[in-house]
Structures are given as structure tokens and as C-alpha cells.
Amino acid sequence: MRRFTILAAxxxxxxxxxxxxxxxxxxxxxxxxxxxxxxxxxxxxxxxLNRSKxxxxxxxxxxxxxxxxxxxxxxxxxxxxxKGLGAAGISVDDExxxxxxxxxxxxxxxxxxxxxxxxxxxxxxxxSDAFIEACVPAGDLVIVVEDGDKDGLFExxxxxxxxxxxxxxxxxxxxxxxxxxxx
Amino acid sequence: MKKVIIAxxxxxxxxxxVTSQNPVNLYGRAAQGxxxxxxxxxxxxxxxxxxxxxxxxxxxxAAVATAFALGVLEPNASGVGGGGFMVIKLVNxxxxxxxxxxxxxxxxxxPDMFKYGEDGKVIGNASVVGGLASGVPGxxxxxxxxxxxxxxxxxxxxxxxxxxxxxAERGIPxxxxxxxxxxxxxxxxxxxxxxxxxxxxxxxxxxLGDTIKNPDYAATLKAIxxxxxxxxYKGEMAEKIAKAVRDAGGIMTAQDLxxxxxxxxxxxxxxxxxxxxxxxxxxxxxxxxxxEILNILENFDLATYGDGTPxxxxxxxxxxxxxxxxxxxxxxxxxFVKVPLAGLTSKDYAKTLAAKISMDKAMGSASADDPTKYExxxxxxxxxxxxxxxxxxxTKSINYFFGSGVVVPGTGIIxxxxxxxxxxxxxxxxxxxxxxxxxSSMSPTLVLDPDGKPFMAVGSPGATRIIEAVAQTISNVxxxxxxxxxxIMAPRLFAMASGAVQLEGxxxxxxxxxxxxxxxxxxxxxxxxxxxxxxxxxxYDRAAKxxxxxxxxxxxxxxxxx
Numbered sequence: 001m002r003r004f005t006i007l008a009a010x011x012x013x014x015x016x017x018x019x020x021x022x023x024x025x026x027x028x029x030x031x032x033x034x035x036x037x038x039x040x041x042x043x044x045x046x047x048x049l050n051r052s053k054x055x056x057x058x059x060x061x062x063x064x065x066x067x068x069x070x071x072x073x074x075x076x077x078x079x080x081x082x083k084g085l086g087a088a089g090i091s092v093d094d095e096x097x098x099x100x101x102x103x104x105x106x107x108x109x110x111x112x113x114x115x116x117x118x119x120x121x122x123x124x125x126x127x128s129d130a131f132i133e134a135c136v137p138a139g140d141l142v143i144v145v146e147d148g149d150k151d152g153l154f155e156x157x158x159x160x161x162x163x164x165x166x167x168x169x170x171x172x173x174x175x176x177x178x179x180x181x182x183x
Numbered sequence: 184m185k186k187v188i189i190a191x192x193x194x195x196x197x198x199x200x201v202t203s204q205n206p207v208n209l210y211g212r213a214a215q216g217x218x219x220x221x222x223x224x225x226x227x228x229x230x231x232x233x234x235x236x237x238x239x240x241x242x243x244x245a246a247v248a249t250a251f252a253l254g255v256l257e258p259n260a261s262g263v264g265g266g267g268f269m270v271i272k273l274v275n276x277x278x279x280x281x282x283x284x285x286x287x288x289x290x291x292x293x294p295d296m297f298k299y300g301e302d303g304k305v306i307g308n309a310s311v312v313g314g315l316a317s318g319v320p321g322x323x324x325x326x327x328x329x330x331x332x333x334x335x336x337x338x339x340x341x342x343x344x345x346x347x348x349x350x351a352e353r354g355i356p357x358x359x360x361x362x363x364x365x366x367x368x369x370x371x372x373x374x375x376x377x378x379x380x381x382x383x384x385x386x387x388x389x390x391l392g393d394t395i396k397n398p399d400y401a402a403t404l405k406a407i408x409x410x411x412x413x414x415x416y417k418g419e420m421a422e423k424i425a426k427a428v429r430d431a432g433g434i435m436t437a438q439d440l441x442x443x444x445x446x447x448x449x450x451x452x453x454x455x456x457x458x459x460x461x462x463x464x465x466x467x468x469x470x471x472x473x474x475e476i477l478n479i480l481e482n483f484d485l486a487t488y489g490d491g492t493p494x495x496x497x498x499x500x501x502x503x504x505x506x507x508x509x510x511x512x513x514x515x516x517x518x519f520v521k522v523p524l525a526g527l528t529s530k531d532y533a534k535t536l537a538a539k540i541s542m543d544k545a546m547g548s549a550s551a552d553d554p555t556k557y558e559x560x561x562x563x564x565x566x567x568x569x570x571x572x573x574x575x576x577x578t579k580s581i582n583y584f585f586g587s588g589v590v591v592p593g594t595g596i597i598x599x600x601x602x603x604x605x606x607x608x609x610x611x612x613x614x615x616x617x618x619x620x621x622x623s624s625m626s627p628t629l630v631l632d633p634d635g636k637p638f639m640a641v642g643s644p645g646a647t648r649i650i651e652a653v654a655q656t657i658s659n660v661x662x663x664x665x666x667x668x669x670x671i672m673a674p675r676l677f678a679m680a681s682g683a684v685q686l687e688g689x690x691x692x693x694x695x696x697x698x699x700x701x702x703x704x705x706x707x708x709x710x711x712x713x714x715x716x717x718x719x720x721x722x723y724d725r726a727a728k729x730x731x732x733x734x735x736x737x738x739x740x741x742x743x744x745x
Contacts, residue, residue: 043369047386083367122363125709170390 038084052179080127216744226741267579284325286318314433316600400595469626478533493697526554548681564642576627645716667733
């Protein structure tokens with residue numbers, strides 16, 4: 001029984017270690033940060049970027065026409081919030097259109113795109129998943145708190161294009177791969 | 184070494200299991216007890232109340248201890264910087280009383296103190312975030328007034344507050360619910376360094392499994408335990424509170440705190456199918472509108488229609504529309520404005536409103552009627568009942584989760600943002616005036632059975648949804664024969680005078696389709712949505728001589744009995 005426990009736990013750790021691999025430096029500074037789906041999760045990514053000493057500007061409603069605005073990397077905090085959309089006075093359709101146009105413009109400009117999901121399981125569901133599905137396939141790197149990818153959605157969306165998905169166990173752990181992603 | 188590794192691995196595996204569990208946790212929320220039951224928004228808070236009952240305290244002692252504990256255990260929802268209402272009916276009291284400890288507007292307040300931008304919004308969100316959003320808090324004055332005047336006197340104030348102090352020092356567990364609330368409000372919390380210092384880890388949110396300690400709040404509670412309400416409303420602490428509010432853009436003075444008065448009010452009363460309702464009068468709209476809604480519904484046979492059916496839900500929507508239209512026009516602080524309470528709670532008036540409801544077509548929106556001709560009169564809620572038949576229901580709040588965001592440095596006190604509950608422009612019954620109390624929806628309610636015996640203590644957080652949540656819970660028990668836990672868990676709906684109907688996700692597809700066919704515009708929300716409040720209630724089953732507590736899985740509710 002003890003052997004089995006040790007074996008099972010060791011396997012769990014190995015999986016965790018593999019999924020928590022660090023990101024390679026792909027992005028240039030400075031960055032522009034936005035909230036795809038208008039959740040409050042952008043506040044957490046702001047703190048992570050500040051801690052990582054990555055220069056950035058944050059604009060939850062930035063539009064494609066405003067890119068690059070001096071930025072070389074686009075950081076998308078993805079996750080839908082009905083309350084956030086309501087407070088911002090923007091519909092789901094308009095937010096989706098803004099996000100797609102933003103991604104398209106960033107690609108045209110050769111900007112790297114980092115997709116970050118820190119809201120965990122609570123920031124999943126029909127609304128959030130629509131934004132996740134729009135963003136992840138366009139990313140150059142995806143960082144996700146693993147509680148938010150229990151069903152493997154992020155990995156499934158990233159796999160066809162070989163996009164790196166870095167899973168971290170907690171929000172605080174998202175800072176390291178985010179910092180490592182910047183040259 | 185091997186043991187350490189095994190232990191570490193097991194902890195890791197356990198953590199995975201914990202994070203994988205269903206956060207709704209539908210099982211085990213209810214509790215029974217022959218001697219006493221407390222149903223509150225945190226299991227630890229309910230236990231605090233029950234422990235006081237076990238020590239010989241009465242329901243008010245238990246309620247006050249639970250209230251102080253909730254200020255620590257559910258800091259996002261209520262605390263020393265907020266206010267609320269308590270309804271008390273002890274067996275030796277002929278009439279119930281309502282302790283109104285709602286915040287009041289500072290003396291320097293004016294009807295146009297909030298300025299609007301060209302976008303039609305309050306500039307800087309100042310009615311919600313920052314010092315200007317805070318009314319003069321009433322919680323400590325109200326709770327201690329209740330303890331001094333209605334407590335058993337068997338348990339001293341310091342013993343009542345001691346469990347709250349212990350939790351503040353020991354630290355509170357971060358649940359899925361609390362973690363989510365902190366994440367959602369991180370921007371506001373990080374705006375105020377004293378707030379961020381307590382509720383974040385260097386700017387990032389606490390996560391599931393973490394513990395949040397609040398030694399400053401423990402020290403504040405110790406000062407209250409020692410000095411009573413004066414510890415907050417006079418002297419150094421009052422100066423600190425006023426300064427913190429002013430430093431954050433507010434206008435509160437130490438004199439405002441010194442002038443704060445608890446109001447002891449006669450409750451709003453009504454009946455529903457023979458059961459007596461006892462609830463909050465203005466400055467809350469809750470009791471009045473609950474009575475009005477149930478008076479309207481009394482004209483229909485909900486029991487025959489059945490719970491959750493299109494007919495029943497349609498009637499609820501229309502009754503809500505009619506009552507909320509009146510709420511918007513008439514309800515305000517009755518100390519400042521004449522409110523037609525008797526008309527609004529009149530059975531005859533309700534009949535005229537009920538006649539406006541068609542079973543074949545949605546009214547879409549409602550306008551206020553004229554009750555005067557019938558004239559002749561981020562919150563928490565918990566309920567306590569004991570074997571003697573003493574009943575207490577309390578709803579208290581700092582308004583939005585984490586209130587105004589302003590934390591008084593060195594005290595752990597989060598200041599409320601209840602100024603946002605006023606009409607923020609001049610010329611309305613609900614406009615701001617110095618000393619006036621903003622209109623509330625808080626509805627702690629007591630229900631007596633048709634024999635006039637103690638039956639139910641009930642209340643809910645949830646802003647305007649409080650009113651529907653409390654009324655529907657009462658109806659679910661009275662009309663549909665549900666247990667209190669079933670009544671709490673049943674899918675809820677909400678509608679105001681106009682706009683889309685909000686339906687909880689578990690509403691049957693057939694009902695949704697038929698409501699749409701009647702002309703209702705519906706918005707189906709999550710299956711278990713905290714938007715619809717968090718009802719906590721205790722019911723007395725006289726036949727079984729057993730108290731039954733029910734608690735809400737939409738938040739962290741848990742009843743405890745003994």
C-alpha cells in the first residue's frame with residue numbers, strides 16, 4: 001500500500017513538474033495588457049507584470065487601431081465576466097469582435113501574443129470558454145493556472161499549432177513563466 | 184526522510200482533491216437541534232452562536248456573537264465599518280422590535296455631492312470606491328444596543344466578542360467563495376494599501392487553502408470588548424476612522440461618529456395565508472415590499488400551480504414588477520420622507536395590483552400605483568432560534584464586497600459604501616440629506632405560524648434580490664410544503680419594475696420557454712448563482728419539537744444546531 005502511495009504521488013509530482021515547465025523567452029518589452037472578456041483577472045496579471053519588472057500599459061478596452069502604441073507584445077488576460085462586460089458597457093459580441101480585431105492586428109504587426117488565464121475553474125463556463133477559444137489558438141504562449149484546465153481545453157486548443165502551454169499550480173506561480181517569456 | 188517525502192506528497196495530493204471538489208457543496212448545509220440552531224454564512228460563525236447558546240446565552244447573545252464573528256470570517260460582506268438591521272422577538276416580548284443600525288449620511292452631505300460625467304456615470308466611481316462612499320457606520324452601536332437591552336446578561340460583552348477576536352488572530356480559511364471574491368475585487372483592494380496589506384499577498388489574491396490573519400481587527404475588537412461602543416464612536420478610534428475616510432476623499436468627521444444613533448423601530452407586519460410576517464421598516468424597503476409581494480400572491484393559488492411552474496414563476500415576476508415599481512417611487516428613510524407604509528402593505532391595495540396581472544400575457548414593465556388611498560401605515564444574513572422560542576434575524580452589510588475599499592489603517596476596519604444606496608441626484612425622496620439613512624433592501628424577517636407561535640427566522644444578502652429571496656423562501660415553505668433547506672435550494676428568479684427577468688440556471692426548460700411565450704424577456708444565469716442571495720433561516724417544527732436550520736450553497740452557508 002505504501003509503495004503504491006509513493007508511486008502514485010511520485011507520478012502526480014512528475015506530471016506537475018512537466019506541466020510547470022518554464023517558458024522560453026519569446027517576447028519583447030514593453031507589453032500592452034488587456035482583458036478579453038472584461039474579467040477582473042487583469043488586475044492579477046498587472047501585479048505579476050509589475051513584479052516581473054516588465055514595462056507595460058494596461059487598457060482593458062484597447063482597440064486594434066491603438067496597436068502597437070509603442071508595445072511589442074500583447075498580453076491577453078482571458079476570461080469572461082458578465083458583471084465586467086456590463087460595467088464596461090460592452091456586449092459579448094462587441095467584446096468578441098474587439099478581441100479578434102486586436103489579435104489580427106497584433107499578428108499583422110508581428111507582435112508576440114501571450115494568453116494568460118489565472119481565474120481557475122471559477123473563470124470557466126460558456127462565456128469564458130468562448131473567449132478562450134478565440135484567443136488560445138492565436139497565442140505564442142499560454143499560461144494557465146491548472147485548476148482552470150481540468151478538462152484540457154487549453155491544451156486541445158493549443159496543440160494543433162504547437163503552442164506552448166505552461167500550467168502553474170497557483171496564481172502566484174504564474175509570475176515566473178510570465179517573466180521568463182520576456183527577453 | 185522517506186516519511187517527510189510521503190507526507191509532502193500526500194499534502195500535495197490532498198490539495199488537488201480539495202481544489203477538485205464541487206464548490207457548491209450541496210450536502211450537509213442544514214442542521215437540526217432541539218435546543219438551538221444558528222444558520223449563518225460561515226460554518227465557523229454558526230458554531231460561535233451555538234457555543235454561546237450552550238453556555239446559557241439567549242438568542243440575542245448568540246446573534247451578537249455570530250455577528251461579530253461574521254465581521255471576521257466574512258470580511259468582504261460586513262463588519263465594524265458597516266451597518267444593518269436586527270429583528271428580535273423574545274418569548275417574553277409582546278411585540279417584536281427592529282434595531283436599525285443602518286449607516287447615516289455624514290453631516291456635511293449634500294444631495295449633489297456626487298458629480299456626474301458626460302458619460303452619465305458618477306465621476307471616479309466615487310459613490311462606490313473611496314471615502315465619499317462611506318456612511319457613518321452603525322454596526323457596533325447596534326449590536327451592543329441589542330446585547331445590552333435584549334441579551335440574557337448571563338454572558339458578558341468580552342465573552343461574546345472573544346470568539347471573533349480569536350478568529351481574527353488565528354486567521355480565517357480562504358474558501359473557494361472568498362478566493363473568488365478577492366480576485367474579483369483585487370483592483371479595489373490594491374487601490375488602498377491598508378486594504379491590500381490584509382487581503383492580498385503582496386498584491387496578489389489569497390488562494391484556496393490560505394489563511395488570512397487580521398491582528399489589527401483583533402485589537403479593534405478587543406477595544407470594543409473593553410470599552411463598548413464608545414471605543415469606536417468617541418476618542419482616538421473615531422478620529423482615526425474619520426481621518427481615513429477623509430484621506431480617501433470623504434467628508435466624515437469624528438463628530439459624525441459621536442452623533443450616530445441606533446433607532447429602535449416598530450416592525451412592518453403583515454400576514455401570508457395565516458402566517459404572521461414581522462420584518463424591517465424604513466430605512467429598509469425590505470419588509471414593506473416583501474409584505475406587498477406576498478399580499479399580491481395571496482390572491483393566487485400557488486400551491487395548486489406548483490413550484491417552479493410557468494404559472495407560478497409568471498406570477499412571481501409580475502408581483503415583483505408591481506412591487507418594485509412602488510419601491511422606486513415611495514420608499515425612503517421614513518424619518519425624512521412620508522412613506523405610505525399602511526397602503527403599501529394593505530391587502531386591499533394588493534388586490535388592485537393583483538387584478539393587473541394577466542395569466543396570458545407578460546406586463547413587460549410596471550408603473551407605481553397609488554397606495555396612499557389605502558393609507559390608514561457584498562451583505563450577510565443569519566438567523567437564530569432557541570428552544571424557548573426566542574427568535575432573531577439579522578442582516579448586516581458594508582454594501583459592495585469589501586465596501587468602499589477604504590481600510591482604516593491600524594484597525595482592520597473596512598468602511599462601507601452605502602452612500603451609493605441613495606438616489607445620487609437632488610429631487611428624489613431618496614436624495615441625500617445629512618443624517619438620512621440610505622434605502623436598504625435588507626429584510627431580516629420573523630414568521631409566526633397561524634397560532635401566533637414562533638415559526639421561522641429568515642434573511643438573505645443580495646441587494647434588491649434579498650426581497651425576492653426572502654419572500655420566495657417563505658412561499659416555498661408555506662405554499663409548497665418544502666423543508667427549509669429545500670426552500671433555500673429551489674431555483675430563484677428576479678425581476679424589477681422593468682427589464683429582463685433573471686432566472687437561475689436550474690429553472691426548467693419548459694418554464695423558460697413558456698415564460699418567453701408569455702412575452703417575458705428572460706436571462707438564464709448560472710445554476711447556483713450568488714446573484715440570487717444567500718438565504719439563512721431557522722424553522723421550528725412544533726410537531727417534532729425540533730429546530731431546523733437551512734443554509735445557502737450559493738455562498739458558504741452552514742447551519743449548526745444542538
